[in-house]
Amino acid sequence: MSQRYYIVGNWKMNGMRAALSEARAIDRAAQRLPKVEVALAPPATLIAAMREAMTNIGVGAQNCHADDKGAHTGDLSASMLREAGADFVIVGHSERRADHHETNGDVKAKAEAAQAIEMGVILCVGETEDQRDSGEAEEIVARQLASSLPNGCQRLSVAYEPIWAIGTGRVPQVADVAAMHKRLRGVLVDKYGEAEGGAVRILYGGSVNGDNAAELLAVPEVGGALVGGASLTADGFVPIIVAAAEQD
Numbered sequence: 424m425s426q427r428y429y430i431v432g433n434w435k436m437n438g439m440r441a442a443l444s445e446a447r448a449i450d451r452a453a454q455r456l457p458k459v460e461v462a463l464a465p466p467a468t469l470i471a472a473m474r475e476a477m478t479n480i481g482v483g484a485q486n487c488h489a490d491d492k493g494a495h496t497g498d499l500s501a502s503m504l505r506e507a508g509a510d511f512v513i514v515g516h517s518e519r520r521a522d523h524h525e526t527n528g529d530v531k532a533k534a535e536a537a538q539a540i541e542m543g544v545i546l547c548v549g550e551t552e553d554q555r556d557s558g559e560a561e562e563i564v565a566r567q568l569a570s571s572l573p574n575g576c577q578r579l580s581v582a583y584e585p586i587w588a589i590g591t592g593r594v595p596q597v598a599d600v601a602a603m604h605k606r607l608r609g610v611l612v613d614k615y616g617e618a619e620g621g622a623v624r625i626l627y628g629g630s631v632n633g634d635n636a637a638e639l640l641a642v643p644e645v646g647g648a649l650v651g652g653a654s655l656t657a658d659g660f661v662p663i664i665v666a667a668a669e670q671d
């Protein structure tokens with residue numbers, strides 16, 4: 424693998440200031456494991472404090488608005504998040520697509536807004552359980568990705584997160600992860616060309632933990648992990664970083 428593994432914790436709507444002690448312990452582990460690129464996306468309320476306290480990991484946001492400013496009560500623009508200390512933003516997470524009715528077009532616009540100010544983007548896609556059972560997951564997720572991708576791929580990562588694997592303790596068969604990532608690589612190469620599309624990291628997300636991380640990270644075309652529950656504590660997250668560091 425020519426690029427470093429990218430291991431990202433998505434804290435979702437979890438974490439008060441006291442949780443910064445966990446982030447500090449994660450930051451210390453990242454310092455010992457420089458082979459791995461590590462980042463956390465805390466709730467927006469913690470971005471500034473986390474950025475202040477961290478020296479070895481990236482700090483990101485979980486969402487942004489597509490506009491830079493304006494009459495959007497309760498929303499935050501990419502530039503506000505960057506000013507607070509975020510160096511990347513997650514867009515298109517299935518929980519936002521579901522809870523806030525975000526469309527592929529919305530996700531694309533958010534990604535482009537972040538890229539316009541040189542922030543990193545982690546763009547999430549994934550199928551429902553019914554779609555997996557129907558045998559059409561690859562086709563559906565490939566279409567979802569193609570319609571969500573921003574025009575350029577600078578600082579872009581993609582996260583494949585099967586919705587039925589999020590927070591359930593269930594993970595897909597390794598062969599299914601391999602097939603999906605290969606398919607998504609094809610979408611990226613079609614859009615951005617061999618060199619640039621080939622260099623976009625594709626993360627796997629959904630019930631990743633210290634026990635299954637090594638096996639998932641060893642799958643071809645898996646360039647890292649987007650981790651929910653297990654990223655909330657150093658005890659949960661550091662073994663995943665270690666598993667990444669131990670890959671060849």
Ligand SMILES: O=C(CO)COP(=O)(O)O
Nearest residue numbers: 433589590629630651652
């Ligand atoms: O949604 C996820 C990360 O964005 C995955 O969450 P879990 O690791 O808790 O399954």
